[in-house]
Amino acid sequence: MSDEPARDAGYDDFLDAIAAGEPYYLECPEGHGSLPPRQVCPDCGATELSESGLPEVGTIVAHNVVHVPTPRFLDDTPYATAIVDFGPVNVTGQVRGIDPQDVENGQEVTITIGETETDGDRLVVFEPV
Amino acid sequence: MTRVRVAGGGLTHFGVHPERTSRALFGEAGEAALEDAGVDREDVESVFFGNFMGELAEHQGHMGPLAAEALGIDAPSTRYESACASSGVAVRQAVQNVRNGEADVVLVGGAERMNNLPTAETTDALAIAADDLYEVRAGMTFPGAYALMEDAYFEEHGGTREDLAHIAVKNHQNALGNEYAQFQKEIDVETAMEAPPVAEPIHLYDACPITDGAAAMVLVSDSYAEEHDLDAPVAITGTGQGSDRLALQDREELTRTPAAEDAGAEAFADAGIDPDDVDLAEVHDCFTIAEALAIEALGFFEPGEGIAAARRGETTATGDLPVNLSGGLKAKGHPVGATGASQVVEMAKLLAGTHHNSDAVADATVGVTHNAGGTVASTAVHVLEVVE
Numbered sequence: 001m002s003d004e005p006a007r008d009a010g011y012d013d014f015l016d017a018i019a020a021g022e023p024y025y026l027e028c029p030e031g032h033g034s035l036p037p038r039q040v041c042p043d044c045g046a047t048e049l050s051e052s053g054l055p056e057v058g059t060i061v062a063h064n065v066v067h068v069p070t071p072r073f074l075d076d077t078p079y080a081t082a083i084v085d086f087g088p089v090n091v092t093g094q095v096r097g098i099d100p101q102d103v104e105n106g107q108e109v110t111i112t113i114g115e116t117e118t119d120g121d122r123l124v125v126f127e128p129v
Numbered sequence: 130m131t132r133v134r135v136a137g138g139g140l141t142h143f144g145v146h147p148e149r150t151s152r153a154l155f156g157e158a159g160e161a162a163l164e165d166a167g168v169d170r171e172d173v174e175s176v177f178f179g180n181f182m183g184e185l186a187e188h189q190g191h192m193g194p195l196a197a198e199a200l201g202i203d204a205p206s207t208r209y210e211s212a213c214a215s216s217g218v219a220v221r222q223a224v225q226n227v228r229n230g231e232a233d234v235v236l237v238g239g240a241e242r243m244n245n246l247p248t249a250e251t252t253d254a255l256a257i258a259a260d261d262l263y264e265v266r267a268g269m270t271f272p273g274a275y276a277l278m279e280d281a282y283f284e285e286h287g288g289t290r291e292d293l294a295h296i297a298v299k300n301h302q303n304a305l306g307n308e309y310a311q312f313q314k315e316i317d318v319e320t321a322m323e324a325p326p327v328a329e330p331i332h333l334y335d336a337c338p339i340t341d342g343a344a345a346m347v348l349v350s351d352s353y354a355e356e357h358d359l360d361a362p363v364a365i366t367g368t369g370q371g372s373d374r375l376a377l378q379d380r381e382e383l384t385r386t387p388a389a390e391d392a393g394a395e396a397f398a399d400a401g402i403d404p405d406d407v408d409l410a411e412v413h414d415c416f417t418i419a420e421a422l423a424i425e426a427l428g429f430f431e432p433g434e435g436i437a438a439a440r441r442g443e444t445t446a447t448g449d450l451p452v453n454l455s456g457g458l459k460a461k462g463h464p465v466g467a468t469g470a471s472q473v474v475e476m477a478k479l480l481a482g483t484h485h486n487s488d489a490v491a492d493a494t495v496g497v498t499h500n501a502g503g504t505v506a507s508t509a510v511h512v513l514e515v516v517e
Contacts, residue, residue, distance in 0.1 A: 011262045034379075035263065042374065062284070062383055064276035065329040066268060070253035073268045081268050083277060083378050090378040093267045105284050116268075123267055 010037025015122055019113040023054040025089045033088025057129055058084035058091070060107045065100045075118040084109055084126055093124030132516070133227045134354050134361040136234075136347040137166025138474030143342035143462030144311040151180060151187060151240040151466075154343035156199035158238055158467075162474075163200070166347035167359060173347070174232035176206035177223040179216025179239030180466035183208075185254040186242050202236065210466075212258035213415060215239055216344065217469025217500030217509030221368045223348050224511075233353040238345030239471075241464035251339050255465070258503040260376035272328040272336055272416065274377060274504045279330050279418040281383035286433030290330060293417035294321035295440040297334045297459055300414060303446060304456025306485045311338050311462030335417040340462030344471035363477045367400025367512030369393060375506045386505035389426035393499070393510045397428075400512035404428035408493035409450065409479060411472040413501040413508075414457040423499050424452060427510070446489040454479055454486040469500030469509055476513050 014036050017023050025033045026049040028041035033052075040047055063082040066073070073079065080100035083092050095103050096114060107128055114125035139161025141154050155178070163170055178196035183189045197206035209219040216239030223237035243251050255271045256264075264274065282288060298318055304310040321334035354361045371391030374380055397403060404427060412427070414420035421435035429450055430438055438444045444452035455461045455475040458468060476496040478484035494515045501508050 008262060042379070062277040062281040062377075064273050064280060064331075065326065066270055066273045066276075067325070067329070068252060068270065068272065068327045069249065069268065070256055070265070070270060071249045072253070074249065076268065079268055081273055081277070083383070092264055092269065092376070092378045105280070121266070 008037070015113055018111055018124065023111055024051040025054050026050070027052040027088065035089055035091070054111070055086050057108050057110060058086040060103065060105050060109060061085045061090065062105060063095065063103045072121065073116060073118055076116055082126060091124060093126050095126045097127040131228050131230060132351045133224050133348050133365045134351065135363045135365065135473070135477040135513070136168055136349045136354065136359050136361045137162050137164070138346040138477055139165055139344070140309045140471055140474055141343045142309050143340050143464060145244045146341040147244040149242065149341060151183060151189070151192065151242045151343070152195050152199045154242070154341065155196050155238065155240040155345065158240070158343035159200040159236060159345040162236065162238065162345040162347050168234060168347050168349065170200060170202050172234045173202045173204050173236045175204055175226055175235045176202055177219040177235060177237040178206060178208050179219040179470060180208055180241060181210055181212055181215050181258070182241065182243070182254040182465065186246055200236065211507040212502035213413065213463070213465040214469055214500045214502030214507040214509050215466040218370065218507065220470055220473055220511060221370055221509050224365050224368050227348055227350050233350040235348050236345060237348060237470060238343060239466040239469065240343035241466040242341050243339045243464060244341050248339070263376050263378060270328060272331050275416040275418055276328040276331045277377055278383050278422070278504065282418060282421070282436065283330070285384045286436065288436035291318060291322060292437045292440050293335055294318045296414065296417040296420050297321045299439045299445050300453050300457040300459040303454050303486060304460035307456050307461060310456045310460055311340055312456070312460045331416055337415045337458040337463040340464040342462060342464035342467050344467040344474050346470060346474050346477070362515055362517050363480045363513050364516045365473070365511055366514045367396040367402070369395030369399060369510045371508045373506045375503065377504055385432060386422050386426045386501070386508070388505050388508040389423060389499060389501060389510065392508040393427040396510040396512050400514065402495060402512060406495050407450065407497050408495050409454060409490050410452050410497045410499065411455060411457070411476050412452055412499040413468070414453055414459050415463055417459065419501065420452065420457065422505070423501070427497060427499060446486065451490055454484070454489060472498040472500055473511055473513065480513055480515050
């Protein structure tokens with residue numbers, strides 16, 4: 001037995017794939033997109049889900065600037081989080097490589113994996129194209 | 130079907146009581162409810178209890194039996210958890226329990242202890258009402274989540290932070306004189322606009338406070354009220370509940386709350402009323418933008434029109450549709466597991482003429498309560514009517 005925390009099957013695989021430069025989403029036969037872990041398409045109930053490549057560039061649809069964080073982000077503030085539209089799926093993450101105050105809806109970004117400044121945990125990061 | 134009457138309600142003061150446990154808070158609110166109802170505790174056949182963060186805040190799960198014990202009630206008792214809609218959902222279960230004939234007398238309410246943790250820990254405990262994998266791990270907080278909805282609303286409909294400041298000013302004004310409210314203090318638009326940012330575009334006065342408190346009520350069947358000659362002029366005539374995808378990123382749009390639209394439509398149909406019939410509402414204004422989204426979802430305003438309703442005077446105490454005459458979550462406070470039940474208690478008193486703001490709605494006969502969990506992934510809506 002290890003004291004290492006368990007992996008979250010599907011989710012940690014998703015982060016690994018982003019880190020490897022090969023991000024994907026899950027697609028059902030009807031073409032609905034979702035993010036892992038999934039056994040069932042949340043839109044239509046289909047159970048045959050396959051991995052499809054995530055588009056390289058997404059568009060910010062909403063953003064904020066957080067000043068009062070949870071303990072896991074105490075050293076990271078202020079930071080911008082955003083919901084980014086990649087077509088078949090939206091993904092939430094932090095926007096880096098730009099002053100949080102300069103983030104705008106409609107900006108194009110790529111997806112990558114970063115670490116929190118507070119405790120080094122992995123997280124989804126977006127960078128302006 | 131049996132009609133369900135509100136026989137009595139009780140609240141603790143909503144505020145900062147870090148030294149008081151949920152069991153103690155609920156004991157006070159429940160005792161006040163029993164006394165207000167004039168119902169013997171031996172007659173209570175079921176207890177329905179809402180709580181959200183007991184495990185994190187008090188290292189206490191399994192709070193159903195504890196809630197009954199706090200009131201000296203020997204009856205089945207269950208805890209309901211749907212984030213900030215926990216006791217709204219508990220009320221719905223209680224109403225259905227009386228309606229289906231399983232009980233003539235039930236006690237329902239909720240409690241939450243939040244100020245015994247440091248602010249960052251409370252922020253974390255609240256955040257877990259969001260999707261852990263896809264939101265919390267990205268740094269989402271609850272103000273942050275509503276900030277995304279507000280940002281999307283501004284983008285789609287326009288509207289300004291100043292419009293939202295008028296919602297905060299209105300709800301603070303309504304709480305003046307509410308002895309149970311956390312804030313009984315007037316604010317002005319300028320103060321709200323200049324408050325420090327929490328999660329931009331949300332600033333401090335756009336957000337409800339961190340609150341300890343409890344709410345409880347006794348619900349009875351028509352026949353029990355008649356047999357015991359109870360003074361219970363207000364009935365819960367409609368109930369509805371809706372759900373949505375947990376994470377904001379998985380919603381079709383960020384500027385509407387279909388879980389509330391569904392719950393509202395169900396509750397209105399259940400009561401046989403339309404939005405036009407409603408005289409006043411208590412809605413879930415955990416953030417000022419949430420009040421705008423709520424009054425749109427319930428059909429009182431078109432999408433994009435809710436944000437300036439307070440500024441136009443339509444939802445103030447003297448407007449056509451007063452909203453949050455209790456002070457709302459914004460000024461009355463938001464002990465999350467107690468909030469839904471507290472809205473029903475306040476509404477019953479407003480309609481019965483026993484609330485400090487009843488004079489503002491002296492002829493009112495129909496009220497609606499709207500209680501949302503998370504970023505409105507859960508919603509419970511209730512219709513209350515004066516039935517005499």
